[in-house]
Amino acid sequence: MAKELKPGQRRVTAGSVVADLMIVAWFVFSLFPLLWMLLLALKNDADQTSTYFAFSPTFDNFVTVLSQRGQDLTSVDFGQAMWTSVLNCVGAVLVSLVVGVPAAYAAGRWKYRGSENLMFQMLSFRFAPELMVIVPLFVIYNTLGIFDTKVGMVWVLQLVTMPLVVWILRSYFQDLSPELEQAALLDGYTRIRAFLTVALPLVRPGIAASALLAFIFAWNNYVFPLILTDSAATTVTVAVTKFLGGGGQAYYNLTAAAALLGALPPLVLALTIQRYLVRGLSFGAVKA
Amino acid sequence: MTTTVGGRRPTEETPPGGARAGAPPRIPDWRRKARPYLLSVPAVLLIIGILYAFFYGVYYTVLDYAATNPDPQFVGVANYREVLGDPLFWRSAGTTLLYAVLATGAETVLGVAIALLLNRSSLIGKTFERLLILPLMIAPVIAGVIWKLMFNPQFGVLNHVFGLGSTFDWLSRDRALFSVVLVDVWIYTPFVAILVLAGIRSLPQEPFEASDVDGASWFYMFRRLMLPMMWPYILVAVIFRFMDCLKVFDSVYVLTQGGPGVTTTTLQISAFQDSITNLNYSRGSTYMFLLWIIVFITARYLVGVLGKAQRRAAGAGV
Amino acid sequence: MATVELTGLSKAYGDVQAITGLDLAIGDGEFFVVLGPSGAGKTTTLKSVAGLVEVDDGDVVIAGRSMRGVEPYHRNVAMAFESYALYPQKTVFDNLASPLRSGRTGRYSAADQQQRIDAVTTTLGINHLLRRFPRELSNGQRQRVALGRVLVRPADVYLLDEPLSHLDAKLRAQMRAELKQLGEMSRTTSLYVTHDYQEALALGDRIAVLRAGRLVQVGTPHEIWRTPVDSFVAKALGQPEINLLEAEVADGRLRAAGGAVDLPAPRHLDLAGGRARLGFRPRDLGLLRAGSTAPVGDVVLRGRVGLAERLGRLMEFSVDVGGHDVIVVADSDAGAREGDVVDLHVPLTDVHVFAAGPAGEDTVRLGGAAVREPAQERS
Incomplete structure (x- = not known):
């Protein structure tokens, strides 16, 4: 192992071939299901059940998913659902940042009574079963009239996005020497300006990482929109599942396209911010 | 270096601004102390909003609230007695635990193995490393959809590729649990691998080089050096996975809705069926509250274990 | 342009008492050095003056005004941090311009800023670094930028936390020589924290010695060096450390090291219990050349050279005197070699007499073994 730990010291041995084969395996x-989905999504209705790998590709399915016909099949406007997801997730992340950045800063800078409780509360949201709050929220939302609305979704998605933002950013603030802000105070800047001009720019990677990760997880959430929305604010995850039960006849190719x-969107985002993801995935517990 | 500054000394004159004019403003002590609290107020308010719903849910557990009973009465611990006396609850709890143990175990072993293999940084490993994360970023419910299509006995690609014919059912009574675990493994093994890989890469190199010089075997180094130092990273991954498994819903629900029968009915699916499908809110909430207690206790315990391991690894890392 | 007074200043971090009941009065324009080992509370003292730590008790008074409840940015003090605290996302130029742009240190046009920064960077020899980022600098360069960020602005008080600690030895000596002569330094009240006694002696108008958060002694370098208040201060100043020997009074004599050290018991001192502790600074001891006699009024110690180490022009000898190692720093042409039996001599006025005490514990200084005549005074 140690030999392999050192860069530039590689030889082709039986062991290394076996190791490479295991990686390939x-x-x-890991990638075959994605590839298969792509193939399935490119098949026409006839090919989808008659052939596995040889067919003439078509992009019709993507068009269909987004068209009126897709809507007729599933009673959900898929394009609308995607747009709703975008708005929900952007909204939820923005609210989490506005609310979470000051809280993360306070928790990272001061040891004050209740800060650890607050942080643990945040973490417990991450691990809490969603249904615990959903049933009462269903009632509350109906009372408040925010059932099946984007506002309702943005609020409930805080359960997903807030813990991420607060925990990740706290770990970034903790890594930042408080003496930098102290220097700014002595340079004559107020605490707010010291925070805005010194601390905040230096945790920009943390903000980017937590925001994008929060976006991804909010996008991927299924239970909240499943129960707290109907048709008006349906999100993409719910919309995808609608294709599975498409009125008796199976539309595998359409399902795959959906x-x-x-x-x-999550795949593209993940590939662009991969560098920062590790720390975010572990809530700052693992720093890479 | 000169002792004077080119004829003009930088700080010759007093500041022309108003810095010295008048007494400096004072900020009372309480305002100073209130700062961190003020910064946390918005977050706390938001939490209170959610906690309100949570406690409302806890309140449901002592009522007989259901869609069929819009005027609920206080029933004390009747729901708890009913749920705890229900074989389905224990069956679901057993299924959840089995799911969590199987999935977390497989993901840990595979994830650590993948991390070790990728750490060799062979050409193939480097090529694929960027793609490792992909399944993890897909919504679990969409992952469920994808695998449901592949599991399809007639047209699914798996039976075709493995030559299993059109009668082999991946989601049959005997196999369904293993199949949903397989999907979990597909999604989340990268999570373990990514965390552990980051951990390995942050380990100090010196001990390995030293024992390499001493001629230690690979296995010895792995067991005595690498594993103890990696342990905290593995634990973080295991904790996250185990806790998430306890409340698994999305992928299982879309694959089997808990069936066939109750073979894949986990606690959260059970609660979903009670409160959403059957509209018995109190019973569903009781399920969830019991699950929440399990999750909470497990979390406290595992976080304690993690703290211990981190301290030990800090010692081993020197 | 301000006096600084600390009155009864106390600060604890959890269970650790960083400073306890600290009283200091620093004069206008004074260059005041705070000396102490690590953990003595030096940095906490500076940060209390700056308002960066909230003290538990006591007050900081700058220019006659109590600073209780006054925010750091209203105190008009500048500080060089030991960790440099340079803004990593800004160039050296922008780091230096930061205090000039805040609006609280005065109003400066772009040309004013440029001029001030040019002047300071020329002084510190860093004007070729203006466009670099802190991460592209060596530690010594960073330290000079941090110093520059202080000097570039007018302030009531300059607070300098170990500003030379990361420079290499040569540059440190050079900077030490020049720092005090900097025009701005000589006019602005400065609080300078260091653990290096040479810096303290070389730079300080006055020195305060701190130990474990308490003030041990305040005085001019001369006072601190000549009349340390106790053996802690005596040990803190001087490298190698002062030699300490346990002594007993008998028959009007003060004897130590089994009689190898023997001097008249000083009558002007009250040696309670008939015991005392003698201190000789390695530099005050001389090696007696063969055939010559010690000056009148000197005490002579006979011993065997155990170790002779060359330090350049000087040599450090470890001499076994009656079973105790005594360190002597003397000219290398003294001629003594390892194994030689030599006589050491030291003027009685340079023999420090401390109160007796348990081993390892510091005790107060009672006085010199002989009263120094004003004419003998050396500086």
Whole structure:
């Protein structure tokens, strides 16, 4: 192992070939379903059940998913659902940032009574079963008239986005020497300006990472929109599942196309921010 | 270096601004002390909003609230007695635990193995590393949809590729639990692998080089050096996975709705069926509250274990 | 342009008492050094003056005004942090311009800023670094930028936390020589924290010695060096450390090291219990050349050279005197070699007499073994 730990010291041995084969095996398992979805999504209605790998590709399914016909099949406007998801997630992340950045800063800078409780409360949201709050929220939302609205979704998605933002950013603020802000105070800047001009720019990677990760997880959430929305504020995750039960007849190719469309934004985002993801995924517990 | 500054000394004159004019403003002590609290107020308010719903849910557990009973009465611990006396609850709890143990176990072993393999930084490993994260970023419910299509006995690609014919049912009574675990493994093994890989890469190199010089075997180094130092990272991954498994819903629900029968009915699916499908809110809430207690206790315990391991690893890392 | 007074200043971090009941009065324009080992509370003292730590008790008075409840940015003090605290996202120029742009240190046009920064960077020899980022600098360069950020602005008080600690030895000596002569330094009240006694002696108008958060002694470098208040201060100043020997009074004599050290018991001191502790600074001891006699009024110690180490022009000898190692720093042409039996001599006025005490504990200084005549005074 130690030999392999050092860069530039690689030899082709039986062991290294076996290791490479194992890696390849994993990635075949890991990537095949995605590849298969792509193939399925490119098949026409006839090919979808008659052939596995040889067919003439078509983009019709993507068009259909987003068209009136898709809406007729599933009673959900898929394009509308995607747009709703975008608005919900952007809204939820923005609210979490506005609310969470000051809280993360306070928790990262001061040891004050209740700060640890607050942080643990946040963490417990991450691990709490969603249904615990959903049933009462269902009643509350109906009372407040925010059932099946974007406002309602943005609020409930805080359960997903807030813990991420607060925990990740606290770990970034903790890593930042308080003496930098102290220097700014002595330079004559107020605490707010010291925070805005010194601390905040230095945790920009943390803000980007937590915001994008929060966006991804909010996008991927299924239970909240499943129960707290109907048709007006349906999100993409719910919309995808509607294709599965498409009125008796199976539309595998359409389902695959919808699944791909729903999976695409998180995949693209993840590949662009991969560098920062590790720390975010572990809530700052693992720093890479 | 000169002792004077080119004929003009930088700080010759007093500041022309109003810095010295008048007594400096004072900020009372309480305002100073209130700062962190003020910064947390918005977050706390938001939490209170959610906690309100939570406690409302807890309140439901002592009522007989259901869609069929819009005027609920206080029933004390009747719901708890009913749920705890219900074989389905224990069956669901057992299924959840089995799911969590199987999935977390498989993901940990595979994830650590993948991390070790990728750490060799071979050409193939480097090529694929960027793609490792992909399944993890897909919504679990969409992952469920994808695998449901692949599991399809007639047209699914799995039976075709493995030559299983059109009668082999991946989601049959005997296999359904293992199949939903397989999907969990597909989604979340990268999570373990990514965390552990980051952990390995942050380990100090010196101990390995030293024992390499001493001629220690690979296995010895792995067991005595690498594993103890990696342990906290593995634990973080295990904790996150185990806790998430306890409340698994999305992928299982879309694959099987808890069936066939109750073979894949986890606690959260059970609660969903009670409160959403059957509209018995109190019973569903009782399920959830019991699950919440389990999650909470497990979390406290595992976080304690993690703290211990981190301290030990800090010692081993020197 | 301000006096600074600390009255009864106390600060604890959890269970750790960083400073306890600290009283200091620093004069207008004074260059005041706070000396102490790590953990003595030096940085806490500076940050209390700056308003960066909230003290538990006591008050800081700057220019006659109590600073209780006054925010750091209203105190008009500048500080160089030991960690530099340079803004990593800003260039050296922008770091230096930061205090000039806040509007609280005065109003400066772009040209004013440029001029001030040019002047300071020329003084500190860093004007070729203006466009670099802190991460592209060596520690010594960073330290000079941090110092520059202080000097570039007018302030009532300059607070300098170990500003030379990361420079290499040569540059440190050079900077030490020049720092005090900097025009702005000589006019602005400065609080300078260091653990290096040479810096303290070289720079300080006055020195305060701190130990474990308490003030031990305040005085001019001369006072601190000549009349340390106790053995802690005596040990803190001087490298190698002062030699300490336990002594007993008998028959009007003060004897130590089994009689190898023997001097008249000083009558002007009250040696309670007939015991005392003697201190000789390695530099005050001399090696007696063969055939010559010690000056009148000197005490002579005979011993065997155990170790002779060359420090350049000087040599450090470890001499076994009656079973105790005594360190001597003397000219290398003294001629003594390892194994030689030598006589050491020291003027009685340079023999420090401390109260007796348990081993390892510091005790107060009672006085010199002989009263120094004004004419003998050396500086």
